[in-house]
Amino acid sequence: MVLIPLFDGVQSVTFSGPADVFSAANEATEADPAGGKAFGYEVLTASRGGAAVRTSSGLRVVPDAAFEDVTDAGTVVVPGAEGVPVLDEETVAAISVLAGRAGRAASVYTGAFLLAATGLLHGRRAATHWQFAEELQRRHPAVEVDARVTVVRDGPVTTAGGIASGVDLALDLVEQDLGREAAHAVARNLVTHVRRPGGQAQFAELHLREARTASLREVQRMVLAHPQADLTLRSLSRRAGLSERHLSRLFREQTGMSARVYVERARVAVASRLLTETLRSIETVAEETGFGTVATMGHAFHRVLGISPLD
Template sequence: MHEVAVLVMDSVVPFDFAVGVDGFNWTGRYRVRVCGPKRTVKAELFELKVPHGLELLSEVDTIVLPGHDPDLVVPERVLEALRQAAARGARIASICTGAFVFAATGLLDGLRVTTHWLGAEELQARHPEIEVDPDVLYVDNGQFLTSAGAAAGLDLCLHMIRRDHGSAVAADAARMAVMPLEREGGQAQFIVTPPATPQGAELEPVLRWMEANAARDLTLVEIAGRAGMSTRTLNRRFREQTGTTPLQWLHRARIRNAQHLLETTRQPVEVIAGKVGFGSATAFRDRFKRIAGTSPQNYRAAFQQN
């Protein structure tokens, strides 16, 4: 089982800490443990008992650095433990101002990173050897990953879950969190929002029908008829309940289905394009890159299951 350590010190941000723990724990595919240089740390509103010391960093597969006060003086033994973990190949990910701890190790030198937008300027000033991008949700450099603040940490966790176990497991974790698998805006990443079906919402039946029929050439008139609404009312309801339009939602459902086929089959891109509802491979490639931020071929290379 994949081992995860969440490293905590005084001034840890409670939300970031919880994201680092629950983001992985929801899947049942990870063993998540908490460690730190002290057995009791002080968060803003409470004290936290820490069951493991820094020795845990020498044996886990992934280390999560939640946000801390940027002015926290990080003990050298913490930084050295992180460097040693990186040297043996451990994956390290920071959430929010955890990037300040991460950057202090020197492991991010020469890399593009992100953090909470409020701390981006200060992080760049302290560490001119890294490139701080304040406009994205997260940055994946392979072994080292960084995310922006608060909910962006959960976006990052879902991204790592998908890298480790594929789209289905990540989608289940997203449902547990009651959030989309990827949010709009910021940096386009490989992950595409799964078809959203808000439980109990007025549009839930038609959303499920659209998902099941996404490969068909559905029109706005047909979707409105299925929903028992005018096209104008349908567009308004979609905006209110999904944040997008019916046709944009349909395109994302098709790309989501394409991702599954790219991950689990060796069918040619041209075949997949037709199966998920695109009239041509060219239109499919264009839409896939626009939504997923990469080409179908590159996506397959990154995520196809062995």
């Protein structure tokens, strides 16, 4: 049985997406060629007291059961909320008991905060949405938060980052249960990927910290607007009207990285956007973003994102 705990403010797609994948998996495995009993997922939703919940989009959902009535869930998939979930202690305690009792636990989006609160992510690598990765790491330092990938599997715990990545997570669980071929069959039926190319990294690195100093913010805007320009430290310091040494210190203090690293990440960010949102060739993007060659851009992508421009 797959249990999906529900609560007020839950993001509907973070639980409906996985439920649809498990349903599609049941359809794909209905016919057992060996003539035995076909594998089937039973998906159950539950809430505190079995009460109806209202999703973040305003939909009213009536769960199948109350938390206290569920005793035999083999997998618990914790959905996410809009932002960091804020729940009453009884709901958190119930989810903690259910997830701890199950043989396998998972979370989608900010559901990782709830799973971390149960202690199941302690000492494990986990994913959440890239916008909330730093906060999850701050609240739970024993968790190794990875905001670059869409799905992370660490032992019996699987976590997914994006709002819609519950589909990716459920496909991963199907692959664990039924094998890669079955997961691909379900993905084809849903017209999606078993693993989305590029993960979250291509979006996470677009989130570059803005400086506090006005002159440094102006330099940042110039770098992002003209990545193909001469962006050496000397050129940037002239633009800002600051000495190279002072500019270097400001960059480290206010962005958490050197000017050179910032320029590389900014170029990767712009290149990533052009590759995903336009029809420009890789060669053109490399030239327009100041890398010059595809090889140079590829090295930068691997350093910053851990993926290739083609991915």
